[in-house]
Amino acid sequence: MTLVTVEDVRKASNRLAPYVVHTPLLRAPRLSTELDLRVLVKPENLQRTGSFKVRGALNTLLSWQESGSLPRGVVCYSAGNHAAAVAYAGQSLGVETVIAMPHGAVQSKIDNVHRFGGEIVETDDLIGTCNSLSAERGFPMLLPFDMPEVIAGQGTVGLEILADAVATGTAVDAVLVPVGGGGLISGIGAVVKSLSPRTLVIGVESEASNALGLALNAGEVVDLPARLPTIADGLAAPRAGGHTLAHAQAYVNCMVEVSESAITRAWRDMVDATKLVVEPSSAVGLAALREISLADMGLRAGMSVVLVASGGNVDFSRFADF
């Protein structure tokens, strides 16, 4: 399988520039003091549509446009951030978007699709409905993670992290990346292992949703044995993909799993300490730094670590539990 290269990501970055935010690289002094590390946060909650997903969706459409194959519309399935990302990408380029979402999706996610002109089809069979829609309308599917163009788009997060670190004279010893299907860590890994090979790329999954870890252990994509509930709903992929598995095999230093209780605590503390509205998925990196020994991840005290905050789309009612 051909892997995404840093050149693919650089091209993606040039394509995306007019449409996405170059999010800042923020220091997190409270977390740094607590953990005896230099903790930095890459706040993709501040990204258009509230998550990094817009990078991959837009890069896919822009790549198709460059090659003269931009369709009149696209379909996708998503309960969350990919839905809004596709809607925004479509609206930006004048492409219709039809999005299969589960019955009973939370209102804020629905609003975030309608805001960008997406058409929602509610269903209990996301993939089946998406396939039917694709056939009926003649629109291609824009997958949430397992496409090279999506991976290259997500990789621009890594490009920005390294550029901003260099600009401020900051070393990056490790990047901790939330992992669902693995698109984000695939892209970040491709960049980091090319431009800063000694930087550790660490993937963090919920123990309730460890599809990429399972695939790495099995050496092939496997289905999760059960769909367990997770507070980190943004990471709830039922399986990894062939592309993301291959990238993880090539570019990821280690994968770790964190407990649901650690994610819940880390989420609250991350919002409090960073003053960023992030969703629970964004807090798995902090959970890992607390729940797993530094040595097990190849880290030691004093190192400079980046926590990628993947998104900020969360129902405010959940803050009531804080």
Added chain:
Amino acid sequence: MTLVTVEDVRKASNRLAPYVVHTPLLRAPRLSTELDLRVLVKPENLQRTGSFKVRGALNTLLSWQESGSLPRGVVCYSAGNHAAAVAYAGQSLGVETVIAMPHGAVQSKIDNVHRFGGEIVETDDLIGTCNSLSAERGFPMLLPFDMPEVIAGQGTVGLEILADAVATGTAVDAVLVPVGGGGLISGIGAVVKSLSPRTLVIGVESEASNALGLALNAGEVVDLPARLPTIADGLAAPRAGGHTLAHAQAYVNCMVEVSESAITRAWRDMVDATKLVVEPSSAVGLAALREISLADMGLRAGMSVVLVASGGNVDFSRFADF
């Protein structure tokens, strides 16, 4: 009265560089679309201690240090952000801090003082207790807004806004500044009216707490006739100061008042749209853009306006109402 100059603010900026965050200047596309303006946010919730106040407190201590008069300790009174700012400034320079806080102050504010080694004295008479503490311990008072060093420190917010705007080729047609005692707008006004005179400096108060507006109308500092409750607790100054009044007279284009209900709505929407944890005080600028006609503030559609988000110290339980 001598006014703070842009040179004073530049000196403050050099002093503060090792201790404070140069917060980014963020675009707010959802608010821009809603308001038909180009809305930018200066997120001082991301500042050390969670508010801009640390700039003024640190500049005061650093100025005293430069002149060889750094005391062994300082006292201050505050129910909120100034308390943590003084504690942080003191800890940074090895100066004891004794802080008079009201009985029943919220736990997060108390924690934010203890985190930086401040000593808290609970009292129902903030100013009286602070005066006594100052006399007993022989420590000078570090006032929340009405000191030139504090105003110069807060002015660095304005310096950063203009520098980042220039760096990105962004015009700044207006800066909307939350106003309590007036320290922040005094400093920002000094910078803006020197470096970008055509940029409008607009102060926004809650109608429940309009001390600076009253002083400007009266031509002298006057006490608020009544202490009305306000959701924007960070702006609840009982009176402006002689220094801040003089700066407002010289540098502020207009002052407006917004209703409590407009602040409440703007607060929720600002958190949702920007994905920043901001306190209600930070949302008065958005409330003004919605509640007051643009023309009344000298604005028109398409202009580029900066909302200064003054801080992010808020009890999460309040998000439950969202």
